[in-house]
Amino acid sequence: MTAPAYRHAVPEEATTMTTSTTSPARRTAARAGRRVLLALGLPVLLVVLWWIASANSTNYYFPPLSTILDWFRQLWLGNKFGSDVVPSLIRLFAGFAISVVLGVAAGVALGLTDALRRGAEPVLEFVRAIPPTVLVPVIAIFAGIGDSSKILVIVSGCVWPILLNTAEGVRAADEVMVDTCRSFGIRGFARLRHMVLPAAGPQIAAGLRQALSIGLILMVIGEMFAATNGLGFSIVQFQRTFAIPQMWSGIILLGVIGFVLSVVFNLVEKRALGWYQGQRESQKRNG
Amino acid sequence: MEDTITTEPMVRVTRLKKVYESSGRRVEAIGDVTFSVARGEFACIVGPSGAGKTTLLKCLAGLLQPTSGTVELEGTPVTGPPPGMAVVFQEYGRSLFPWKTVQQNIDLPLRQKGLPRPERERLTAEALTAVGLADVSRAYPWQLSGGMQQRVAIARAVAYEPHVLLMDEPFAAVDAQTRAELEDLVRSLWKTLGITTLFVTHDIDEAVYLGERVLVLSASPTHILEDVPVGLPVDRDQVTTRSTAGFAELRARVHRGIQDAKAGRQSTAQSIVGTAQ
Amino acid sequence: MTARGLTAPQRIRRPRLPRAPLVGIVIAVVAAELIPRSGLFPAGTLPPLSSVLAELCREAGTSALWQALGRTVRTWAIGLVIAVAAGVVIGVVIGLVPVLRAITASTVEFLRPIPSVALIPAVILIFGTGSQSGVVLIVYAAFWQVLLQVLYGIQDIDPVAMETARSYRFGTWATVRHVVWPTALPFVFTGVRLAASVALVLAITAELVIGTPGMGQLISVAQSSGATTRMFALVLLTGVLGVLVNVAFRFAERGVLSWHPSVRRAR
Structure with missing residues (x-):
């Protein structure tokens, strides 16, 4: 199992020992400015390089970035937004939501019942090892190529990391905390809500993060394999009809969606698990 | 504190025995322990490391099922964690919920008791004031120092209004200065609230300084070697109490008991212990 | 993580049920055999396990399966070798140079969540439908797993160890060799293990979608030709392959890192 990986998105501030005479306000402003510069510097530089390098491109496969962005605006901010982007995202969120409910519920059950967990372990190890994308044709046999089939594809891949991480997090509940709950008579649903789930929170979040990226991949593959609309479908159509700039604009959109989802996830996680990051930092400080 | 209606002891432990069995190995942690604690008493349990102190406390708290023998709380046999008991664990960092603020940590057990909100708020505020943390109720435990976290755990136990307070080496993980402060805090809480307190420690000085009575445990399989009444005045002070002759004498007596316990466990080391004394 | 005290008595485990995993497997096998026979699913959509296994045995006698x-x-x-090599080298360089790390942090954060499968159409156009396309996708997807773990590993280096190295005037190479590499090694292994399973998913996915010869393509062909039993046999085989990859890398990790505290502690 992967250790819950917590990234510290904020780059560590270099501890400069210079004796500065500037006011603290100005110093923090300068520091914030530097941070923005560091964060945006390289991405902006890369985009500018791409723009310049492709400006007069006659290469069929690498059209000018300006053309790609032009198509981006026309397609994805135009009527394709409603006809393809929205259906894709709805499938993704529906599949993800179902996976969260199923995965957390089953994970809690497995984490709390030792015999159940040990019994299910080898089977789960096997199911998880099947590359989720090979289930796309399998599910197509049962569920056809409609929305429910696409959602099922997403669930079939997303549910495992959530389930396994939840089970692991629940099982690893601290012994002292378990005793504390017992001695104060915190039982049943209250125990689940106030102790078991929050304690497993960081690990559940790690599972959700994995599931989200798997879900996005399966959304695309499901639509590439057999569909009548959606992002994956559109991009493959563009590729097959050699509509190169349009295809690139779709790839960029997928990249942007992946990035935005990860940013939103980080924000939600920071709110929900602020205590965890705070605790870790205080532990680090105190050795 | 004198209860005229009943002479029933608060806690009665009768022939308690705990044997761990795992993969064919049989470890007798508690041999045969019998004692009782009167209502409102402050008793310390002290023993060498590995004496099964924590096992004993967990049996008292209903967290472990004894192999044989009984624990009674106010005449009722303890089979699971009883409602009239609160435990303060040594590992405050793992006993407090890091996802809850100080105030929520204290509030949660009270909610489980089904107390109405105003009552809970009153108890929480009183407990926090009693441990001197009224101003950090909105902080998270990990934002506080170790000593302050253990104060929160004590406040949580006190707010629960237990009839018996169990403390399992609560100050083993804090520095000496903080430890002295916390000892005085526990002493003064006991004096003002009159809660029957059982305090487990490996520190002889701490046991003598805090308790009205010290139970000395043997090495495992545990039994009670000595039951030492502490005749020191009720008002105690870190400097003066610890420098009195009475304190030194009690300390020496408990110390000898512990040394005997160790010697009983390792008979080869007896000569060394003997020369050291 | 908090260091756990040793004072608390070890909670005595209830006698283990060595049969629990076995029972689980038996239940799963029986279910996979009986549910298809129950008539809940239309005939021909879900073959019972026995016929899937029989099909798998028959396939194993053909060279087509082994070739794929x-x-x-x-x-x-x-793909995995390239991704690991690139991830380790670039990770060590970025990790050890604070300026590079600060500059690239946001770019890594931006590129990493881009789903590798988004690149499939572009890869088909540029590299065609050969196995090259698969390699490119694998490298893109697996590279991030290794890179991030290497960066975590370098972040994890004890500053005291670094200062010790500096006070004994270790050169850059000696520092990397004796301080950085040993500390980062468990992280590198985690990265390689993650990368290995991601790479397998991408290899099969690429074949499935692009049509490059391989397991994925066989599955795709079986599905479109209505050979359901064959398709299930192949899916089962990819699962076995996945398990083998996981187990092999876990064993390798334990063998190579047996001296490392992080592995010793876990035992």
């Missing part, structure tokens, strides 16, 4: 398997594994291995 060999191709998939080759693509996987090539």
Whole structure:
């Protein structure tokens, strides 16, 4: 199992020992400015390089970035937004939501019942090892190529990391905390809500993060394999009809969606698990 | 504190025995322990490391099922964690919920008791004031120092209004200065609230300084070697109490008991212990 | 993580049920045999396990299956080796140079969540439908796993160890060799293990979608030709392959890192 990986998105501030005479306000402003510069510097530089390098491109496969962005605006901010982007995202969120409910519920059950967990372990190890994308044709046999089939594809891949991480997090509940709950008579649903789930929170979040990226991949593959609309479908159509700039604009959109989802996830996680990051930092400080 | 209606002891432990069995190995942690604690008493349990102190406390708290023998709380046999008991664990960092603020940590057990909100708020505020943390109720435990976290755990136990307070080496993980402060805090809480307190420690000085009575445990399989009444005045002070002759004498007596316990466990080391004394 | 005290008595485990995993497997096998026979699903959509296994045995006698398997594994291995090499080298360089780290942090954060499968159409256009396309996708997807773990590993280096190295005037190479590498090694292994399973998923996915010869392509062909039993047999085989990859890398990790505290502690 992967250790819950917590990234510290904020780059560590270099501890400069210079004796500065500037006011603290100005110093923090300068520091914030530097941070923005560091964060945006390289991405902006890369985009500018791409723009310049492709400006007069006659290469069929690498059209000018300006053309790609032009198509981006026309397609994805135009009527394709409603006809393809929205259906894709709805499938993704529906599949993800179902996976969260199923995965957390089953994970809690497995984490709390030792015999159940040990019994299910080898089977789960096997199911998880099947590359989720090979289930796309399998599910197509049962569920056809409609929305429910696409959602099922997403669930079939997303549910495992959530389930396994939840089970692991629940099982690893601290012994002292378990005793504390017992001695104060915190039982049943209250125990689940106030102790078991929050304690497993960081690990559940790690599972959700994995599931989200798997879900996005399966959304695309499901639509590439057999569909009548959606992002994956559109991009493959563009590729097959050699509509190169349009295809690139779709790839960029997928990249942007992946990035935005990860940013939103980080924000939600920071709110929900602020205590965890705070605790870790205080532990680090105190050795 | 004198209860005229009943002479029933608060806690009665009768022939308690705990044997761990795992993969064919049989470890007798508690041999045969019998004692009782009167209502409102402050008793310390002290023993060498590995004496099964924590096992004993967990049996008292209903967290472990004894192999044989009984624990009674106010005449009722303890089979699971009883409602009239609160435990303060040594590992405050793992006993407090890091996802809850100080105030929520204290509030949660009270909610489980089904107390109405105003009552809970009153108890929480009183407990926090009693441990001197009224101003950090909105902080998270990990934002506080170790000593302050253990104060929160004590406040949580006190707010629960237990009839018996169990403390399992609560100050083993804090520095000496903080430890002295916390000892005085526990002493003064006991004096003002009159809660029957059982305090487990490996520190002889701490046991003598805090308790009205010290139970000395043997090495495992545990039994009670000595039951030492502490005749020191009720008002105690870190400097003066610890420098009195009475304190030194009690300390020496408990110390000898512990040394005997160790010697009983390792008979080869007896000569060394003997020369050291 | 908090260091756990040793004072608390070890909670005595209830006698283990050595049969629990076995029971689980038996239940799963029986279910996979009986549910298809229950008539809940239309005939021909869900074959019972016995006929899937029989089909798998029959397939194992043909060279087509082994060829496909060999191709998939080759693509996987090539992609994985490139991704690991690139991830380790770039990770160490970025990790050790604070300026580089600060500059690249946001770019890594931006590129990493881009789903590798988004690149499939572009890869088809540029590299065609050969196994090259699969390798490119694998490298893109697996690279991030290794890179991030290497960066975590370098972040994890004890500053005291670094200062010790500096006070004894270790050169850059000696520092990397004796301080950085040993500390980062468990992280590198985690990265390689994650990368290996991601690479396998991508290898098969690429074959499935692009049509490069390999396991994925066989599955796709079986599905479109209505050979359901064959398709299930192949899916089962990819699962076995996945388990083998996981187990092999876990064993390798334990063997190579047996001296490391992080592994010793876990035992």
